[in-house]
Amino acid sequence: MVSEYGKLIHYVNQDGRVNALYSSPSIYTDAKYALDKSWPLKTDDYFPYADRINAYWTGYFTSRPALKLYVRMMSGYYLAARQLEFFKGRIETGPTTEILADALAIAQHHDAVSGTSKQHVADDYAKRLFIGYKQAEDLVSNSLACMVESASASGCKNPRINFKQCPLLNISYCPPTEADLAPGKKLVVVVYNALGWKRADVVRIPVVNKNIIVQDSTGKEIESQLLPIVKESIAIRNYYATAYVGESPTSSPNYWLVFTATVPPLGFSSYVITSGKQAVAASIPQTFYKTDGSQSDSVEVGSGNLKLLYSANGGKFTQYFNKRNQVRSSLEQSFSYYSADDGSKDDHKDIQASGAYVFRPNGSFPIHPEGKVPVTILRGPLLDEVHQNINSWIYQITRVYKEKEHVEVEFTVGPIPIDNGIGKELVTQIQTDIKSNKTFYTDSNGRDFLKRIRDYRADWDLQVNQPAAGNYYPINLGLFLKDNNNEFSVLVDRSVGGSSLVDGQLELMLHRRLLNDDGRGVAEALNETVCALGKCMGLTVQGKYYIRIDSLGEGAKWRRSFGQEIYSPLLLAFTEQDGDKFTKFPVPTFTGIDPSYSLPDNVAIITLQELEDHTVLLRFAHLYEVDEDKDLSTKASVELKRLFPKRKINKIKELSLSANQERVEMEKKRLKWKAEAPSDSREVARGGPVDPTKLVVELAPMEIRTFVIDLSQSVPEGWKSHMSL
Structure with missing residues (x-):
């Protein structure tokens, strides 16, 4: 059957003056090359893109943030699984990483990880990733079992040890670590490092009992810390574990057990957790309240080089200070939301709502604490935590590690309320005293950092009719700004949208819940919901971002090295052992x-x-x-x-x-x-x-x-x- 294009080509060629043909990229390229002319170079990109007034395609930078994180997590896991498959030796039968590889490849579709598919399609992407993960999980467990049993690369087929992993560890759901260890029993944690250099990082696992000790593979006791798991976390754990696993957890852990794991490059270390006669010291909470009163008194957080100051009465960041390099800056963090425009006031021929693709705000509104909200500080030998219940749908934990020089901020956002019939797009702003002069830098696919200037494009005279949406950029690794003295960097755990709309300030969009379609092909609103325990609720998103201020010229070292650690977190595997039979592995620590x-x-x-x-x-x-x-x-x-x-x-x-x-x-x-x-x-x-x-x-x-x-x-x-x- 001849297509309409085929007919056109046929009749054009009958004329004889023009030769029409089906082209290809190579034919087009050869034709351009044959012109033998000099071509202009473009070293920046075309972001942000708009196809018409009020239609900036900058919303999808954040759309479906949970799926974006899942793709990122599985990408890092895939990298580690392939390494372990290599060290063990690939076999023709048994689990492989191929199904996960296919699922990740499909997830790179421009309507997949971008968050611009229908809900049932997004669910299918996640399902495919999970199926791939389950087979890769078996491969990882088998590989680690072979390696700790000292089997040769080609001779290990049926290892005795059964390692378990915890893909829902981020919501404190990890059944292997939640068993109350009986006398003579021990929990062994194998920690794998997929990076090419040695690293020391803090491991967090949920536990029931505080009467425990942590030892390394030589039997030396490791300094550890207990942090209470707050009720807000338990509620999310129970709801989402039920939604993802299909059954409600029968019990809940009481604490996060925290210890530092030191792991060789492309290798693993093992740690043993046993019942102890004396409890690990639990962090003592110190509570004060957010008010609108004087902020003259400050509370210091951080036992290492990095210190954060909070106002005692206001409960807000006030100052960042690194005593090692004497870098000091004012620091203030806040939340706000953009009200999503529904396009109802537009001409009927040019209606534009905020949707999965398009970010079109209709005003920005600060989020203030609801009444007298407590701010709780937990202090310990490894890290300090600041807990802030911002309102009924925003909870934040800020961590300062003794041995690190960055701030870790963990946020829990959702369900975003839509009772008033208006969609909302939640953002956080971090304000410093850096004089950035409209200039900031965002990464390009985690590689180059490109210079951005607010309301400006180097290639054309820009007219911005959407001051926020028209200055938003995709953030895969992070963004930063600088002046003559310091650099202020923020790194992210998944792709999000971000900007610097005010000098000295960086802004990240964390979550979106919308009630209208934007007319770009999805044909449904971006209103994600999760159903469990007999009810359906808007999606709650948990995530992290990381803050650091350096002297001018020093920030790249942290952005590049720690950026790799974010992408490739330590891989944890667990097994319970009887103390009488397996006191230690034949190979307790390994480097490839x-x-x-x-x-x-x-x-x-x-x-x-x-x-x-x-x-x-x-x-x-x-x-x-x-x-x-x-x-x-x-x-x-x-x-x-x-x-x-x-x-x-x-x-x-x-x-x-x-x-x-x-x-x-x-x-x-x-x-x-x-x-x-x-x-x-x-x-x-x-x-x-x-x-x-x-x-x-x-x-x-x-x-x-x-x-x-x-x-x-x-x-x-x-x-x-x-x-x-």
Whole structure:
């Protein structure tokens, strides 16, 4: 059957003066290249986009924030699962990561992670991710069991140990850790680190009993801390655990047990939790109340270098101070919401409501505490927490860790009230005294940071009729602003929308609940609900963002290194053991690389995967831009022999980024375009070829390199040779 286009092509070609044909991207590109002209360079992007007045496509930066977090969590989990599959050795039968890989690929669709699908379609994306996770979870458990039992890479098929994991740990639901340990029983926690460098991070697990102690794999007691689980968290836990698991929890934990895990690169450490005669010291709450009175007195929070000051009467941030580098700034955080415009006052031919795609506010309204609300401080040896019940649908916990120099803010938002028939878009603002002069910086897919200037575009004369929506940008990693003295950075745990609408201030949109469709194809309102325990409620979202202020030029180190830790959190697996039979694992701690080696601070390993033919797909990324950091924006080198210390590298091939062709062949076919070079044009640096003898990979700033490596399959000395004691 001939299409209408086919008919058009047929009759045009009959004329003879024009040759019409079905084109392709390559044909179009070749035609442009044949013009042999110089082309302008564009180094920024086209955000924010609007297709007409009042229709800025900046709402989808935040739409469906729970799904956005789920995709981010599964992406990090997938990275770790592939590593563990490689260390154990891929087998033809049994669980793999392939179903999760397919689900994550589908979730990258522009109507999936963007949050612009119908509700039942979004549910299907989440379902596919969960199915993929369950098979990857089995692979992770089996791999860890084989590795702690010291099985060889090829000889472990039926490990004895049964590891369990807790995908709902963020809402304090983790049945393996909630058992009341009987005498002689112990809970073993294996902590896996998917990053290429050693890290020390705080682990939080829910427990029932406070009479417990934490020990490392050598039997040394580890300093720990108990934090009470507040009733607001228990209510969310019970409701959402029932919704996701299908049955109500039979009991509730009383405390968060907190301890610091130190884990080698691409490896794991194990910790043992047992009943103790003396209880771990529980954090003592100190409570004061938010009022509108004088804020002359301050309360200090933080036992390490970082100190936060709160007004004793107002219960608000007032100051940030790092005594190590003497960085000090005023700091104030607040909540507000944008009332969603329903388009009812528009011309009937040009109605525009706020919806899944479009952010169209109709006024901004600050959120004030409802009456005399308590602010509670919990202090302890590892961290301090500040609990604030902002109102009936916003709860916030601010954490300051003794050994860290950033602020962690955990928010719980929802259900957003819609009783008045108006949709709302919740934001938080963090105000400092930094003189940013309309300028701020947002990441581009977690890689470059692009300069943004409020109400300004470099390429054209901008007319902004929506001051908020017209200045919103997608935030995948974070955003920051700076002046002549300091940098103020905020990192996020998922993709959200953000901006700087006031000098010295950064704003994040945390949640959206809307009652109208915006006419861009979804054909339903973005009004997410969850049903459980016989009732349906608007979606409650829990998440985190992180704050830090540095001296000018010092902020990139934290943004890049901690950004990797956010994306790749420590992976936890649990098993209960009888003290009489299993006092410790044969391999209690492990690193997959040379124990004396770690990746350079400016390099991340973003793929380590054994393929079906048993070759290894390996990707490295340089984390820094040119001139971003005085020490780390330089070429870096990775020693492959130390990355695979017990495996012989037989052959290595460099591929294109997507690993579908060899780089040598790709370079032969690459078109050499002429460019209208800007005044600051510099040749792009690249790492050199890999010497087959030295086997060292060079990476220039922002470079990503992809390789397929043929490794010998034997592991001569077994897993014990990889132990890092």
